[in-house]
Amino acid sequence: MLEKKEHQYERAVLVGLVTQNQDEDKLKEYMDELEFLAYTAGATVDRRFTQKLSQPDSRTFVGSGKALEIKEYVKENEIGTVIFDDELSPSQLKNLEREMEVKILDRTNLILDIFAQRAQTSYARTQVELAQYQYLLPRLTRMWTHLERQKGGIGMRGPGETEIETDRRIIRDRITLLKDKLKTIDKQMSTQRQNRGKMVRVSLVGYTNVGKSTLMNALSKSEVFAENKLFATLDTTVRKVVIGNLPFLLTDTVGFIRKLPTQLVESFKSTLDEVREADLLIHVVDISHESFEDHIASVNQILQEIDAHQKPMIMVFNKIDDFSYEKKDEDDLTPASKKNISLEEWKKTWMAKSKHPTVFISALTKENFPEMKKMIYDEVHRIHISRFPYNDFLFEYFDDEE
Known part of the structure; x- marks a missing residue:
């Protein structure tokens, strides 16, 4: 895992939607929490972008006009990371990164990254690594295509930096191995809990x-x-x-x-x-x-x-x-x-x-x-x-x- 220098924060912008299932007040709560998540991960938030849509755009989550507005802002202000409040599909992630030419994270990836920073014991690190691989598996094409541009930082800790093998079979084998490892530790912890009975x-x-x-x-x-x-x-x-x-x-x-x-x-x-x-x-x-x-x-x-x-x-x-x-x-x-x-x-x-x-x-x-x-x-x-x-x-x- 990469060590972040003290007081070195990435600059980011946040993106969220007002939808039929999420009104403006609810979105503000989520965006406030997303900003705290970003701060916890090591980022400062320059600006928030919001849009009203009946449902997320299947291609770029936000509408094409809003995507262009975000792209121009991050380019003019040299912002390196755009963080979305909901989980993006593999195709949305790929399209957004290609169009905006910056690092794109969603809420899930951000939370996983914080967990990767905070995991101290071997057991916690194994749990986080398994979650990261399960998240990355359907996104392998996007991840490995842009691997040469990754320079660490938020959302890039863990297997994305160290496992260069791009073969899906290798990743699935790793997931199976981690699950078996967790099962063994789970049995040990279950025995410990019984002994505390x-x-x-x-x-x-x-x-x-x-x-x-x-x-x-x-x-x-x-x-x-x-x-x-x-x-x-x-x-x-x-x-x-x-x-x-x-x-x-x-x-x-x-x-x-x-x-x-x-x-x-x-x-x-x-x-x-x-x-x-x-x-x-x-x-x-x-x-x-x-x-x-x-x-x-x-x-x-x-x-x-x-x-x-x-x-x-x-x-x-x-x-x-x-x-x-x-x-x-x-x-x-x-x-x-x-x-x-x-x-x-x-x-x-x-x-x-x-x-x-x-x-x-x-x-x-x-x-x-x-x-x-x-x-x-x-x-x-x-x-x-x-x-x-x-x-x-x-x-x-x-x-x-x-």
């Missing part, structure tokens, strides 16, 4: 960048990598946590995202198995994000896809220290001011009326941690006594930080 297993789930790793560090008093970028954590981390005198295993997993590439869902099956086999889920939500409701829906959809949606769950609304709203007095002439919401006010909101136990916290400042820890203790204790009814007398709750 005597302790209740709790898994942190949530959208990417909601603060799961920060919460993991605070609860387990350990140092798990946390950063204000998307997909800061790829490798599953398991820590033994004790609240009061009740021990349990806490797992931090990869964050979810809207339009998650299907290749990654398949490749990260074992990582998702940690969620599927957990006894309790802690769904962490960034309450300060304007699209947090969409994030909740996206996470719930993925949980349903992996058959984990019926599990006991605690809703943890994080980053209350970052949340504020515009407050206006009755007099319209009074300027609006930022106002933070108190815990008592949070408990009166619709979020507090969830069917799951709900708590509002700040993982960074540890605000309202005692209530959250007591809630986790109660849920873990309930699961524990249902499994081991004869040793319940061993445990009682107390706040170990008081």
Whole structure:
């Protein structure tokens, strides 16, 4: 993999569509997220291009006029990368790269590239490599035709740089080999999970960048990598946590995202198995994000896809220290001011009326941690006594930080 020099960012433009299934507000949300993805991968965004179409153009995704406008802009401003918000077909990718004569990425390729940067262990790198090959296989003609022009950077890490063999059979053989390798590791991890069977297993789930790793560090008093970028954590981390005198295993997993590439869902099956086999889920939500409701829906959809949606769950609304709203007095002439919401006010909101136990916290400042820890203790204790009814007398709750 190529190492990016510190502070060296590529310049890029973003492209998205308003369609019958995606209005302007929804597109803005996706484009904001795409810009954050680009920043995470190592790019700065110069401009966004949007267009209204009933459906994407089969040849160039956008209309021919818009494609020409983008081409002229990137040429005049020496932009090296154009990033599209949806997955492009192999023919769209080929046509766009030929016409614009710059590097063309779609959302899937961008996410795969971030995963390639973030993968630290051999297992995570194998998962990412498999996903990359599955993405590249139908695009081999385009990839190898332009290989001599590739100079690294976003979207060019991994097999695209190191595997010069262009034969589809070689790529398919590599995919088969990687799948076999993952199956072997999956068996080992499954055995490890079975050996942990005597302790209740709790898994942190949530959208990417909601603060799961920060919460993991605070609860387990350990140092798990946390950063204000998307997909800061790829490798599953398991820590033994004790609240009061009740021990349990806490797992931090990869964050979810809207339009998650299907290749990654398949490749990260074992990582998702940690969620599927957990006894309790802690769904962490960034309450300060304007699209947090969409994030909740996206996470719930993925949980349903992996058959984990019926599990006991605690809703943890994080980053209350970052949340504020515009407050206006009755007099319209009074300027609006930022106002933070108190815990008592949070408990009166619709979020507090969830069917799951709900708590509002700040993982960074540890605000309202005692209530959250007591809630986790109660849920873990309930699961524990249902499994081991004869040793319940061993445990009682107390706040170990008081």
